[in-house]
Amino acid sequence: MASQYAPRSRNVTPIPASVAASRVDSGYGSSVASGSTTDGDHLPRTILDPTHQHSDQTRQWTSHVHQLAYNQNRIALGRSVNRAVDTLKDFQRMNSKQPVNYPTVEVYEPQPSLNRTQTFADDYNNLPGPSNRPQIPRRAVTSIDLEGQQAEPLVAPKISEDFNVLKLDLKLGGHGPSALVHTLEKSSVAALLDGKINQSIKHLLALRERIEDTSSKVLVTGDVNAGKSTFCNALMRRRVLPEDQQPCTSAFCEVLDCQLNNDLEEVHAIREGVTYDRHDESSYDVYTLEQLEDLVVDNDEYHQVKVYVNDVRPLSESFLRNGVVDIALIDAPGLNTDSIKTTSVFARQEEIDVVVYVVAAENHFTLSAKEFIENAAKEKAYIFIVVNRFDNIRPKGRDKCQKAILEQIEAASPQTFREAEELVHFVSSNAVVEGQDIQKLRDFENLEQNLRSFVLEKRARSKLAPAKTYLMNLLKDIETLAFVNKEVAAAQLERIRKELDEISPAFERLTNARQEVSDDCDKTTDSVANEVYKFSRNTISKTIEHLDDRPVVPYAGILDAFGYAEATKQAMLQHVQSSVTTSEDYARQKTTEGVSSISARGILHLGDEYIQKAFRPESMFSRKRDALNKMVKIELDVTDFIDWDFASTQEKQIAGAGMSLTLATMAGSQLFGVGSWVDGLWKVGNLLGFRNAKKLILPVVLVATVGTGYYILQDLPNAVPRKLAKKIRKSLADLDYVHINADRIAQQCRKVLKFPTEDLRAAFQRGIEKQEKAVKERKQTQKDCDVADKYFGNLLRNAKQQRAAVSSLDLEPHTILEGQQEEQQQTMTELEQQQQQQQENPLFIS
Ligand SMILES: Nc1nc2c(ncn2[C@@H]2O[C@H](COP(=O)(O)OP(=O)(O)OP(=O)(O)O)[C@@H](O)[C@H]2O)c(=O)[nH]1
Numbered sequence: 001m002a003s004q005y006a007p008r009s010r011n012v013t014p015i016p017a018s019v020a021a022s023r024v025d026s027g028y029g030s031s032v033a034s035g036s037t038t039d040g041d042h043l044p045r046t047i048l049d050p051t052h053q054h055s056d057q058t059r060q061w062t063s064h065v066h067q068l069a070y071n072q073n074r075i076a077l078g079r080s081v082n083r084a085v086d087t088l089k090d091f092q093r094m095n096s097k098q099p100v101n102y103p104t105v106e107v108y109e110p111q112p113s114l115n116r117t118q119t120f121a122d123d124y125n126n127l128p129g130p131s132n133r134p135q136i137p138r139r140a141v142t143s144i145d146l147e148g149q150q151a152e153p154l155v156a157p158k159i160s161e162d163f164n165v166l167k168l169d170l171k172l173g174g175h176g177p178s179a180l181v182h183t184l185e186k187s188s189v190a191a192l193l194d195g196k197i198n199q200s201i202k203h204l205l206a207l208r209e210r211i212e213d214t215s216s217k218v219l220v221t222g223d224v225n226a227g228k229s230t231f232c233n234a235l236m237r238r239r240v241l242p243e244d245q246q247p248c249t250s251a252f253c254e255v256l257d258c259q260l261n262n263d264l265e266e267v268h269a270i271r272e273g274v275t276y277d278r279h280d281e282s283s284y285d286v287y288t289l290e291q292l293e294d295l296v297v298d299n300d301e302y303h304q305v306k307v308y309v310n311d312v313r314p315l316s317e318s319f320l321r322n323g324v325v326d327i328a329l330i331d332a333p334g335l336n337t338d339s340i341k342t343t344s345v346f347a348r349q350e351e352i353d354v355v356v357y358v359v360a361a362e363n364h365f366t367l368s369a370k371e372f373i374e375n376a377a378k379e380k381a382y383i384f385i386v387v388n389r390f391d392n393i394r395p396k397g398r399d400k401c402q403k404a405i406l407e408q409i410e411a412a413s414p415q416t417f418r419e420a421e422e423l424v425h426f427v428s429s430n431a432v433v434e435g436q437d438i439q440k441l442r443d444f445e446n447l448e449q450n451l452r453s454f455v456l457e458k459r460a461r462s463k464l465a466p467a468k469t470y471l472m473n474l475l476k477d478i479e480t481l482a483f484v485n486k487e488v489a490a491a492q493l494e495r496i497r498k499e500l501d502e503i504s505p506a507f508e509r510l511t512n513a514r515q516e517v518s519d520d521c522d523k524t525t526d527s528v529a530n531e532v533y534k535f536s537r538n539t540i541s542k543t544i545e546h547l548d549d550r551p552v553v554p555y556a557g558i559l560d561a562f563g564y565a566e567a568t569k570q571a572m573l574q575h576v577q578s579s580v581t582t583s584e585d586y587a588r589q590k591t592t593e594g595v596s597s598i599s600a601r602g603i604l605h606l607g608d609e610y611i612q613k614a615f616r617p618e619s620m621f622s623r624k625r626d627a628l629n630k631m632v633k634i635e636l637d638v639t640d641f642i643d644w645d646f647a648s649t650q651e652k653q654i655a656g657a658g659m660s661l662t663l664a665t666m667a668g669s670q671l672f673g674v675g676s677w678v679d680g681l682w683k684v685g686n687l688l689g690f691r692n693a694k695k696l697i698l699p700v701v702l703v704a705t706v707g708t709g710y711y712i713l714q715d716l717p718n719a720v721p722r723k724l725a726k727k728i729r730k731s732l733a734d735l736d737y738v739h740i741n742a743d744r745i746a747q748q749c750r751k752v753l754k755f756p757t758e759d760l761r762a763a764f765q766r767g768i769e770k771q772e773k774a775v776k777e778r779k780q781t782q783k784d785c786d787v788a789d790k791y792f793g794n795l796l797r798n799a800k801q802q803r804a805a806v807s808s809l810d811l812e813p814h815t816i817l818e819g820q821q822e823e824q825q826q827t828m829t830e831l832e833q834q835q836q837q838q839q840e841n842p843l844f845i846s
Contacts, residue, residue, distance in 0.1 A: 099190030222358030224334030377413035536583035536742035543579035548725035643719035
């Protein structure tokens with residue numbers, strides 16, 4: 001600790017009130033307990049007669065009435081703050097469950113020809129309903145997702161610009177906040193809003209604390225060197241705070257009545273991060289008033305000092321010791337000293353009740369001054385403005401200067417401007433020090449009286465107005481959000497109802513059609529397979545049956561008998577094979593028709609949802625072409641050249657042609673059958689007699705042999721096909737060739753038709769699942785919208801009620817004139833009764 005301002009020990013003797021008056025004179029004129037007085041060198045401290053408005057008694061009455069009214073408003077505002085906190089927490093819960101829609105402005109005007117998604121703005125403007133509904137301008141609700149998609153921005157006036165407390169801060173690039181909102185996901189906007197609500201809850205709690213705090217905090221701020229410290233000193237008529245031409249105040253100096261510190265005049269210096277507790281000496285270092293300059297000039301050790309001073313002026317004049325309320329006069333470091341201090345001044349203004357902005361007349365308002373005033377005015381509504389160092393403006397230029405500064409004030413805080421007579425003062429604080437210029441002193445005392453009245457009599461306004469203004473702004477924002485969200489929910493409900501009206505029957509139709517179509521596909525498959533089976537069976541059977549109907553290959557003579565037989569066999573097998581091929585071709589054609597019929601059903605019921613696959617019939621039956629040659633193994637033998645069965649048939653046909661021929665026939669036809677042969681001879685012997693028969697045997701045998709040989713040779717071209725056909729038939733019959741092939745072809749058709757059938761079933765399943773999902777999603781959304789509709793309806797009503805209640809609070813002080821005491825007495829009694837009632841039952845007041 002630097003020795004020059006080492007904390008002093010606490011054995012400071014309290015200043016007796018009797019001597020305080022003489023001690024406090026620090027060049028501002030002596031302080032006396034009475035009102036207006038003149039003492040030699042010193043100019044009168046009170047030029048304005050304090051009794052010109054109220055008698056002491058009236059002032060007392062007034063004070064009392066104000067106090068009661070203040071308490072009543074304080075309690076009512078406290079309740080409103082609690083309700084607003086509950087409402088915000090509830091809103092936050094809702095936002096976390098279902099992201100709240102945040103309206104915003106649009107960036108461009110879409111051309112009428114542009115195809116665009118319908119947005120909330122369309123919904124809202126097309127909504128049926130009474131024409132007297134709130135006329136919210138056309139807007140885009142870009143964070144609103146009516147169909148699960150980002151809505152497109154539309155032309156809209158600046159509804160989001162209207163937001164005050166819950167306005168989302170998106171200071172990015174060159175875009176305005178609202179232009180950026182629509183580029184964000186709905187969930188991101190909800191998260192931002194959640195943060196904003198948190199901030200607002202925190203602020204409301206701070207406001208509640210401020211309302212409950214019985215003291216009034218007056219922050220004196222302004223640009224560097226504007227004369228803030230000089231102004232504070234002038235208010236106390238004491239040189240307490242250091243004044244310098246160089247920027248000097250580096251810590252917040254809070255000047256308080258030393259009555260709050262057991263009448264001890266001293267300085268409590270608080271380090272960064274430490275929470276001050278007057279009763280806990282470890283939370284601060286103690287210094288004397290004389291050491292103050294060292295503490296606040298170019299000293300970064302302490303960020304805040306509490307200066308307890310004795311203000312010995314009478315209650316009617318004293319600013320700090322006024323008999324109504326404890327006042328803390330906070331001299332802040334100048335704005336623009338450095339960015340950190342500027343920021344902390346900005347932050348500090350949230351916890352104070354009155355802002356006194358000091359500006360140097362010759363400098364006007366800087367940019368940060370304007371920003372500060374605009375910001376503070378949003379919540380405080382009124383800013384007390386001291387245009388200091390007015391003596392530095394030449395008399396000729398004063399009107400011009402006043403005009404220019406008032407114009408700046410009008411732009412930054414119109415409300416303050418409207419009450420400029422009370423709230424804007426052109427003074428020279430150092431005139432109080434010099435005490436030469438009566439006009440300047442009058443100006444300052446006029447300021448002082450207005451400031452006292454602003455802080456004391458209008459305490460309700462100065463201390464409670466910030467809470468009222470904030471609540472009004474917040475509730476207005478909540479109303480806007482509730483209104484927008486209710487409208488969106490209602491529009492969504494209507495849209496979903498329409499969509500469900502369309503989807504539900506389509507969904508039922510599809511579900512019913514699924515089984516029917518599936519059965520139809522099976523029927524088609526069965527019918528194709530059966531038809532193909534029948535056709536194949538007929539075709540192949542007939543081919544096999546008629547294999548030997550006509551010579552199959554040309555006969556080149558006995559010498560090529562074997563070649564002829566082999567070629568005949570191959571040709572026949574080929575013929576059979578062809579019948580199989582014909583059947584397969586037929587199957588291809590039928591299968592193609594079947595596939596088309598199945599696909600047609602898919603398109604009919606599923607439309608674009610059904611993806612038709614290309615069918616290539618040529619790839620059917622590609623592997624079974626040479627199957628027959630492998631299956632049928634037919635070896636040629638000698639019997640394949642002689643057809644005895646056929647010869648015996650022929651015998652019967654030519655029996656009557658002559659005996660020799662009969663014999664020859666008999667011999668030829670039964671050459672190798674001994675039983676038949678003997679039988680034949682017996683028959684012939686009987687016919688001719690034994691002797692004749694004996695003579696005839698040789699020639700007959702010869703004739704028979706020649707005849708037989710001749711016949712065989714003659715019949716060979718026909719016998720071979722017959723015999724081979726027979727053989728092949730038998731072989732194919734043994735193999736069950738006809739059935740196997742017909743069945744194979746039919747089964748192949750079944751197999752092929754199974755693909756489009758399964759595809760179609762899968763497409764149906766997908767379609768049904770999709771629709772089921774769509775119905776389910778919409779029903780869920782419908783449920784959510786229903787909840788939202790009710791929630792936001794209630795929220796809108798509540799916010800309106802709350803706002804009406806807050807708005808009805810009259811914070812304006814009412815001047816009580818002499819002769820009105822009786823009336824006021826009655827008012828006071830009523831107020832006191834109400835207050836007592838409130839204390840007994842805080843929930844209900846009449
Ligand atoms: N002419 C004139 N000078 C003044 C007036 N008020 C203050 N000054 C002078 O202006 C200079 C700065 O005054 P301060 O009170 O230290 O100003 P400040 O705004 O507290 O300065 P910082 O705390 O450093 O920002 C001092 O030299 C004062 O004497 C005034 O009304 N007229």
